[in-house]
Amino acid sequence: MTSLDPAVAARLKRTPDASGRGLVAAIAQQHDTGEVLMLGWMDDEALHRTLTSGLATYWSRSRQEYWVKGDTSGHYQHVKEVRLDCDGDTLLVRVDQVGAACHTGERTCFDADLLREVSDD
Amino acid sequence: MTSLDPAVAARLKRTPDASGRGLVAAIAQQHDTGEVLMLGWMDDEALHRTLTSGLATYWSRSRQEYWVKGDTSGHYQHVKEVRLDCDGDTLLVRVDQVGAACHTGERTCFDADLLREVSDD
Numbered sequence: 001m002t003s004l005d006p007a008v009a010a011r012l013k014r015t016p017d018a019s020g021r022g023l024v025a026a027i028a029q030q031h032d033t034g035e036v037l038m039l040g041w042m043d044d045e046a047l048h049r050t051l052t053s054g055l056a057t058y059w060s061r062s063r064q065e066y067w068v069k070g071d072t073s074g075h076y077q078h079v080k081e082v083r084l085d086c087d088g089d090t091l092l093v094r095v096d097q098v099g100a101a102c103h104t105g106e107r108t109c110f111d112a113d114l115l116r117e118v119s120d121d
Numbered sequence: 122m123t124s125l126d127p128a129v130a131a132r133l134k135r136t137p138d139a140s141g142r143g144l145v146a147a148i149a150q151q152h153d154t155g156e157v158l159m160l161g162w163m164d165d166e167a168l169h170r171t172l173t174s175g176l177a178t179y180w181s182r183s184r185q186e187y188w189v190k191g192d193t194s195g196h197y198q199h200v201k202e203v204r205l206d207c208d209g210d211t212l213l214v215r216v217d218q219v220g221a222a223c224h225t226g227e228r229t230c231f232d233a234d235l236l237r238e239v240s241d242d
């Protein structure tokens with residue numbers, strides 16, 4: 001059961017996780033700088049909570065529970081806009097990130113590990 | 122079999138798709154403007170091809186084949202850098218996108234469907 005707007009729910013193309021829960025990917029982006037902060041997952045209820053509370057809320061695949069980003073760390077994501085992609089399987093969640101997005105303390109989850117950089121000629 | 126650098130392969134945390142192929146999510150971002158363009162999927166070989174060819178190359182879950190973005194449309198993604206997230210399950214592929222990233226002709230796959238926008242007070 002979920003309270004997600006049926007008109008939105010009908011447009012989602014969910015991928016089942018290992019436990020069969022239908023999820024869509026959610027890319028969190030800092031709304032003003034454009035930084036890509038992290039990738040999380042949402043089911044219908046997490047999306048509903050994100051849209052109505054204004055705080056980005058994910059489904060934790062490892063802990064199998066809802067997770068308001070920041071509830072433990074204080075590093076909340078205040079939602080500015082939510083967009084759905086052309087296939088209906090990915091959300092772009094534009095937020096104002098409080099503090100560090102990554103549990104390691106880095107600003108984004110992509111700061112630490114550069115696999116390849118190409119210099120401009 | 123893949124030619125991906127074993128030091129990189131060891132850091133990947135793959136999620137099996139419906140056919141059992143281990144994939145990581147790949148967020149494509151325009152390197153200079155910060156636009157999030159699309160989300161695709163890569164297995165080890167697609168990542169190897171992306172890192173070595175300089176053209177973003179994905180695994181198509183629907184067609185079950187490798188897919189050089191732009192081979193059909195001409196809308197190639199020239200790779201500037203590739204980053205791996207803290208969990209090892211998501212790549213951030215910073216690219217120079219030729220033309221439209223979306224097959225609908227929109228610049229990004231997130232342009233068309235705004236679910237919620239919050240105005241600044």
